[in-house]
Amino acid sequence: MLLHSLRIRRRIKNAPRASSVSLPLEIELLIIDQFEGDTSRLRRLCHVCRAWGAHAQALIFREVDVRYRTVGRFLALVNITSVGRHITTLSIIEGSHWLRVYDEPSLLGCIAPLPHRALPNVRTLTISYRRFVPWTEVEIAVRWSSIARLKLHFCKFATTDTMIAFVAAFPRLESLDVFQCSVEDVAAGTKAIEMPAWCLKYLAFGEFPQNALIDWMVAAPADLAVEHLRILSLGPDPSPFNALLAKIGADLRHLEVPGMHRPQIYVEAPLSIRACTALTTLSFSEGSPYDLGRGIISILAQAASPVLATIAFHIHLNTGYLDIPWEEIDALLGTDTFGALQVVVFDMWGGPFEYAVLTPYDTAVRVLQMRLAPLAGRRILRFRYADDKATQTYVPPEVDSPRAPLVKRLSRSVSRWMGADGGRSVELRNRAYF
Secondary structure (H helix, E strand, C coil): CHHHHHHHHHHHHHCCCCCCCCCCHHHHHHHHHCCCCCHHHHHHHCCCCHHHHHHHHHHHCCEEEECHHHHHHHHHHHHHCCHHHHCCEEEEECCCCHHHHCCCCCHHHHHCCCCCCCCCCCCEEEEECCEECCCHHHHHHHHHCCCCEEEEECCEEEEHHHHHHHHHCCCCCCEEEEECCEEEEHHHCCCCCCCCCCEECEEEECCHHHHHHHHHHHHCCCCCEECEEEECCCCCCCHHHHHHHHHHCCCCCEEEEECCCCCCHHHHCCCCCCCCCCCCEEEEECCCCCCCCHHHHHHHCCCCCCCCCEEEEEEECCCCHHHCCHHHHHHHHCCHHHCCCCEEEEEEECCCCCCCCCCHHHHHHHHHHHHCHHHHHCCCEEEEEHHHCCCCCECCHHHCCCCHHHHHHHHHHHHHHHCCCHHHHHHCCCCEEC
């Protein structure tokens, strides 16, 4: 019996081992990229090996939010460890509303003095709910001169000069997003502040109190090139935007204008896009039930770009989008002015939840196809539901891609491999909260 046992052990010991298959590290890291947004899984991957851990850490700490209650922990982490080298997007949230932050120390003032080696790769800076006092934090901003993307949301500036000087302290900007910011003392701005020669890939203005910033950009002798301009609100007087479009129109490729829920604006002072002679994309963000479409027609009638290939409408299904004169828009888009038009996109979202044969999205698709019959006949209409653009894109069957079945099979295989929640985690942007 003992001899038989020894023979079995020897046989097992001498048995040939199954050949192991190892993937190149580059492929393994591409697979780890699919878990971006799934922090729990990325944390487990950090313990597998050194290479996986470094890559997973970079995904976890790529975007970081800092608040008052966590700034101490954040400062200790970036000073003691090397986590700061992974941070490329830093969001400084100074409160939840303006009154709350008046007596608090500046988070920007706490973070900006950090040595460059602590945060060497930050390229996107977002500041929210901050009240800027004259010149103090402008001097701090000079230390962040390498920032390429700047976002200012819900901030207050003591004077116009304070706002302009802070923005001008970033000479390498490629993207500027100013949303819901205001100036307390508009009349206090008198100093001449030089504007850097920016070449912006993206410029966005969220509310009309930024007119002083727009006027400064227009009046500055330095050249200003903008590729994509997004206007979220015009206010009662769109003339500052008209002056801005006149200056940047020759280089502008993408223009996004609001839904024009005040038709009377376009009678008194219409938005002028005649200088935008190189547009390839024109988007209308519709979000109001009071829009009768006159503003849309007014802007389309001014189109002068021979390369305008895409027109997009962003429509909330709870609004009165059916009141827009789509037949007039259809006739206008059928003229020779829009000879280069290749696609008309409808991005839709919302709508009442109801048990019916057709969803609000399906109903909107059918109605718009009937009211835009000539464009539908040219097969250039595209409909997308914003809650899931990947699966709700409407494409006519005759022009459907022959590779679509293969892509769907691959997508299902990847989703099954990643698990039940893998498909959702791919769509989420990971963000570390401190």
